[in-house]
Amino acid sequence: MLIYRGAGFLTLLTPIATLLLLMWLWPDPAVAKGNTSLTQLLIGFGIGAAINVLLGLVLNRGPRAPGERARHHFFFVPMQWPSLVIVVACAAVALLR
Template sequence: MIYRGAGWVTLLTPLAMVLLLTWLWPDPSVKPGNTSLMQLLMGLGIGSAINVVLGFVLNRELHPDGVRHHFFFIPMQWPALLIMLACTVIALLK
């Protein structure tokens, strides 16, 4: 498997945030049903920031059953941090 424990949340939360931002605050500069680059980056960045905090909280203690929360065999906070930093860099360069 590519995830262990709650590692699947690493992909689910950013995608859910993009959909939530698109639904709650549609961008008037794009056609209905589409999203702008800034909305996409904000959704992915906010969702990944949530996952970074969640990953640090969930992986803080050693669980009795030995399950750690991983995504691609890496603790889930580190891929989420990379996604968040990539979104920040792209937003700053744009």
């Protein structure tokens, strides 16, 4: 029994890949090479998780039989909902900062 099913692994992979891409394309001059700032981290994770929310909504659409699990899940929850939690957490930290 895996903690993900289908494309559920993208719940973690997409935000991390987006952050690494952001660090490579637009390095933050205020931090040492190879490091990232909190702003860059929040933007990278937020954008990656938002992409994953949309991807999860598209992949998991369609009718399911009662009791049938989502085709793409992470920790047995459809993959778009943990990604939405990541987006909300990034927005909350950015607003409270």
